Amino acid sequence: MSIPKKKNTLFINLAFAGSLIALLLFLLKAPEITTPKLPHDEDHNRFFSMKKKTAGKLCVECHTTEETDEIHKDATPNTNRCLFCHRRD
Numbered sequence: 001m002s003i004p005k006k007k008n009t010l011f012i013n014l015a016f017a018g019s020l021i022a023l024l025l026f027l028l029k030a031p032e033i034t035t036p037k038l039p040h041d042e043d044h045n046r047f048f049s050m051k052k053k054t055a056g057k058l059c060v061e062c063h064t065t066e067e068t069d070e071i072h073k074d075a076t077p078n079t080n081r082c083l084f085c086h087r088r089d
């Protein structure tokens with residue numbers, strides 16, 4: 001290595017600090033989650049304690065996915081992905 005050890009460490013530290021700042025800016029710029037969460041009500045309470053896969057199959061008891069808009073056209077009962085987007089918290 002031609003670079004003296006001390007300088008090398010300084011460079012690494014600066015690069016590390018720089019990447020942290022970049023990451024922070026990225027996170028601050030990320031859009032907020034706007035997808036409606038699973039509601040806490042009589043209809044939905046039972047799903048909070050279920051396994052995601054089990055719960056996901058039951059959504060279509062009440063929610064049809066026939067009116068397929070842009071977002072839901074890939075969200076079929078078979079994919080069970082409802083809770084991937086509609087978070088439970």
Ligand code: HEC
Pocket residue numbers: 036037038039041043044047055056058059060061062063082083086
């Ligand atoms: C027993 C019937 C029933 C089942 C089963 C059901 N829902 Fe619902 N859901 C409703 C009704 C009725 C509404 C509208 C009233 C409301 O907003 O609470 C609703 C509303 C919603 C909303 C909109 C909430 C909002 O803030 O706009 C989401 C998201 C949702 N359900 C997701 C799910 C998911 C995911 C599942 C499966 C895990 C599921 N539902 C299963 C009856 C049901």
Ligand code: HEC
Pocket residue numbers: 034035036059060063065071072075076077080081082083084085086
């Ligand atoms: C790829 C992510 C994604 C998946 C998967 C998904 N949704 Fe959604 N869903 C959304 C988004 C985003 C909205 C908000 C749409 C809007 O406000 O126009 C929404 C809105 C809803 C609403 C509320 C509609 C309203 O008028 O407020 C219901 C109910 C719902 N989804 C049910 C389901 C069910 C049931 C499934 C599984 C079959 C499902 N979603 C799968 C992203 C998803």
